Amino acid sequence: MTVELISVGTEILLGNIVNTNAAYLSEKCAELGLSLYYETSVGDNEGRLKSILTTALSRSDIIILTGGLGPTADDLTKEVTAKTLGLELVLDTHTKERIGEYFNKIVSHGIPDSNWKQAEVIEGAIIIDNTNGTAPGLIVETQYGKRVILLPGPPNEMIPMFEQDIFPYLNRLRPHVFYSAMVKICGIGESKVEEGIKDLMDRQENPTIAPYAKTGEVHLRVTASADTLEEGMNLVKPVVEELKERFKDNIYTTDEKETLEENVVKLLKQNNLTLATAESCTGGLLTGKIVNVAGASSVLNSGFITYSNESKRQFLDVSEGTLKEYGAVSEKTAGEMAMGAARATNSNVGIAITGLAGPDGGTIDKPVGLVYIGCFLNDKITVKEYHFRGNRQKIREYSVVNALDLLRRSIINNSNF
């Protein structure tokens, strides 16, 4: 089955927003094993939307439209879809009630008249409740066997709706069961991972292995097509085991939803460890990532952003001799920063980053991209030297991922002894 995405909204064509919905839905369609060949963005314009939708209906089995379901006169995705399919709009009393309830919860004054427009649905459509807004999702199954799915544009409405209702709906349509697992790798490069799975990718038709490169990480999705879920699991399992054998502790999780920072917070909790951070060139990015994990406060008490030598001395107790002899960007300073952060806050673990993110400040001895990451744990200091490529932002992002990875490995090694 082929699927096609249409993003509706003049704000996309004006460059006002980045179309993250398309990236999200693309990945989900890949996960579902659906073939996606075209993605189009079009403005809130009846003629052009109709022409795009007509083309899509002629070449794809499932068309997912996002956006243009709002209450204003500009929003016309529902109206144009109905017209293109030769269907009418009808009032849905269930949706009308939900809209009333929604507004009563969040506003004390009345409901804008225009919002009642959102209670109108395409006749015969399957109505998907919107738990985070007022525009319901709609699934229209046409008499020609095509399916048109209308979803709201705001990601915080669209994504929960997709996860809860649309994904299972699409999953049921498929002739086979698809079962997939995720293997998340960090600490080794993309090309090395691809080299390590080349034979598997060449050999295997079912299950397939697809690599997704993220900054500093590689995610491998293993997907099997089968007649039953159990058969799918049985096909996927040995491949995941093989990957575990090959990549060992470079794999930080096989949990689809777990991020690297969540993994680190979990490991800290499991081992009853508390953490302090000390950042120089990353200036708070690492701590910001950790704090973004709900519940991080139970393991992270404090962090230091020590840009100047003075602050490295004052708050982290880095010795004057170290800074003079080795400089702020050095193995020795990174180690002392990590230890100093842990000791100043009475934490078990300290993690420190010092490096040159550029664009200025590089020398032949210490070029831009040189970063030292230190980890202090159980009175043991580990420091690693990195040479990252890219602009200031990229170097800082790589530093953060690798600091999380060093934390992870240090905690695992420590708990093994």
Added chain:
Amino acid sequence: MTVELISVGTEILLGNIVNTNAAYLSEKCAELGLSLYYETSVGDNEGRLKSILTTALSRSDIIILTGGLGPTADDLTKEVTAKTLGLELVLDTHTKERIGEYFNKIVSHGIPDSNWKQAEVIEGAIIIDNTNGTAPGLIVETQYGKRVILLPGPPNEMIPMFEQDIFPYLNRLRPHVFYSAMVKICGIGESKVEEGIKDLMDRQENPTIAPYAKTGEVHLRVTASADTLEEGMNLVKPVVEELKERFKDNIYTTDEKETLEENVVKLLKQNNLTLATAESCTGGLLTGKIVNVAGASSVLNSGFITYSNESKRQFLDVSEGTLKEYGAVSEKTAGEMAMGAARATNSNVGIAITGLAGPDGGTIDKPVGLVYIGCFLNDKITVKEYHFRGNRQKIREYSVVNALDLLRRSIINNSNF
């Protein structure tokens, strides 16, 4: 003139990357006054790319393709474009030399054979040198008056090429001169800004005013179409003056390229002020933004991420009484944090954020989204209370923008006395 974007790459359709190129090019086209009606993403597939390009040629004057100019066999944007237009590929010796030079600079071992493919160009095309990679850009002016522009996919190659060569090229094509100015506003909501310019937007045909909402900011682009640049400037100037009159110090810059954090760093430098930060719920995000400004180290010595009450006491000298009586999320704590950060680091200015980013921890008195931001400057403490909506990430982003805005206003007010 109408323009259309085609993003080529299977990685987009698999959801492997977010298509930020499309957002960037859309905004630039709006700036150029070009009408953009369609954006399409298509995989590295000859048949489908050809069909999309043919459709685009039938309905738009200028077609910009990004991606698929790489050295591998998968990359076929150039080949398919040539074929669709009935043109040949020819070797360009200038590009061949540049590729040789590029590789000699970054690798000591030989040049992969496949890279020489990138020295082939469409016959008759204008060749745009790539200063950050090996694939040149190409502009093909067809005999039917259409223009097809091929650009490399990686943003760090595409954006400099667009800014330096493609933007001026497109600008010259237009029958009129377009002159535009940017007015960047923060500290007041999007709806309030739109209300404040409604009459101007309704009244004015030339120049036009287009609002762009960013998190916590609104950017207004004023664009005039004219016969000469001078005439354009004369049309834009009074509108910008009118906007300055209306929004006063809510405008932080009229410099197209200046970000809010750059503006704050500039203000600090101009006033010979040094800054210390203290973050609770934002956990380093604010400092990370400031540190991302090149040269920030001259104004920022240190930052504190004080999650626990203990660390607020220990490093920022927040009094036990304050924490007990008012709690960590309070006006009083925010003020003491800001002062404590400044004093501990001997800085002139302290900025502090404490709040509830959720999802848990909210109460009726102190709901999720409640954030206090404190600024200490010249022995004066200013604290503001905010109620932000959205998820954890959004609340933290709003907090950061508003902290930067409070810093900005405090410095300006201080220097006025």
